[in-house]
Amino acid sequence: MNLAVNSPWVLSGLLLALLPLFNNGMRPSPAPWLALIPDDALSVFIACGLRLCAMAVIAGLVLGMAGLHRTEQSRERIGHGAHIVLLLDRSSSMDNSFAGSAPNGADESKATAARRLLTDFVKQRQSDLIGVAEYSTAPLFVMPLTENKAAVQAAIAATATPALGFTHVGKGLGMALSLFEQPSVTGSRIVVLVSDGAAAIDHDSEQKLRLWFKQQQVRLYWIFLRTAGSPGIFDQPEDSRDDNAGAMPERYLHKFFLGLGSSYQAYEAESPDALKRAIADINQLENLPMHYVERIPKQDLSTLCYSVATLLLLILLGAKFCEIRR
């Protein structure tokens, strides 16, 4: 039950609940000899009941004043969902539209489209734990894995501020994986990488990322927001001399992800609609059963205490009007 009170010292008032044991609260009526009155089980029952009532009223009032409440509790449940880390690209090019120009009234920037659709995505994923990491030249830790959807929304909304610097995807992935550091739990672990470009990852980082992806059993979704005219993930080089990570970072990043050994899916989105489809797809795929902890917020019980006390008080008052004096 985990009951608690706001001001424990008020509980000393519970001593007052003992008062009805010493005084029945009735008007005394004189009788010549008490032994003359016959034993009556019903009378004893009513008398005891009224005393208990009075004790309960006093206890109820004191508990209400002390601010009785049930503390925040967590309940383990099994539902459908996942542990999701959103890894968002904050490089400057995200502020351009899908056509590669500064956004005007008609089309929105890639960052705006991503923000709008991710907001909807988070809204739909009620039982998930979601964390947010961002990267540009350096990785940014934004929000730990949390069930607080308002917090995740606030982090996504904050990407409305102008973007920064360049794309350093390796460090960003490292940061995203570090969010899973807590001991292993059921349910799938997912990194959703939303970016509009790629960069070569150096050899050391590649090794580390391979290890971490394997250790943590993380599944990766890469939503590549492709700008018109720029090289895509699945493009084949026209000239074999261009077939290297420096010239075609997207293709090589994709190759690296494919070789990770963990489940990986790439989406190339060339418009907000394609982005929407990719997100809907992930939404459908990631519904494995998982244990999750549901938080039940603190419940105030003082109103209940006061109501019970009032009800019993009315009984006492009613009994008072039944008293007969001869």
Add this chain to the structure above:
Amino acid sequence: MSNPLKDYRTTCLLLATLAMAVLFIHPGRQQKTPTYNYTFIIDITRSMNVSDYRQDNQAVSRLEFVKHSLRELLRQLPCQSRVGLGLFTERRSTLLFEPLEVCSAYTEIDTAISKIDWRMAWAADSHIAKGLLSTLEMLQKSDSSVVFMTDGQEAPPLNPNYRTDFSTVKGHAKGIIIGVGGLQAVPIPKFDSQGKQTGFYAHDDVPHRSSFGQSNLDPSQIKGYNARNAPFGSEAAIGNEHLSALQETYLENLGTESGLDYTRLTDFKNLGKALRNPKLATEKMLLTDNRWQPALSALLLLSLVYMPKLYPYRRVIRH
């Protein structure tokens, strides 16, 4: 038969019931309570790594001390207050998340503050005036007060000819600049790419004057002046830019120009005091729980009914 109303006990019970009726009809009063809405913008440039604060008898860096103070502060903010977080480096700041209600998102905000690291900086310069201006412009539309926490060390140094113009935001911005660091100039630690300290920045590691634009001095005074090739002269610059101290006068000036207050962070208490400034608070109407008042009167009335008799019921002996 007699009237039960003549008994004081009945009167007490009636009054107690009345008190409970009051309790349910008027559970509390709408009262003005100050709540706060801050967006903390934290300087994560290199000079914030200088360890010139002491905490538990150990030297801690400026950034660590800022994080510690903010986490303490977070614990003491009243519910309904909101806290957002942003980082400053180079010449602008970025927002990590928009202001969140402190009681429902305490763990999230606390973790995010604890994870702030100087290595999150996406570029290495430290143009504080420009950063402050961009922050104020960015948050102009939000109703959050900006709390800009910095040591005021411009790196590279500013050219006084090109000052940042705050006239567009002055008067609209609400907030405070918190100066972080000691007044004594101390060396700035240097780290390698793995995050290990490899010593301190030396005199030759940093530029000691601005070499941008035109010099503010009279060309005839500059040795080796050449308008095209050496507008700042040929002499090597001397300076102490490799050492860092809190630039209080500079930050105070920035405060006056941008219409923000200035306070120095010395300990957690003075930070709390500065931030509780009524100028930064918004008064919200919150329902205060006054139910204990009628409940207490009901309790006293009931105790009166059941108060044990001080002397036992006297038998009337008739002869």
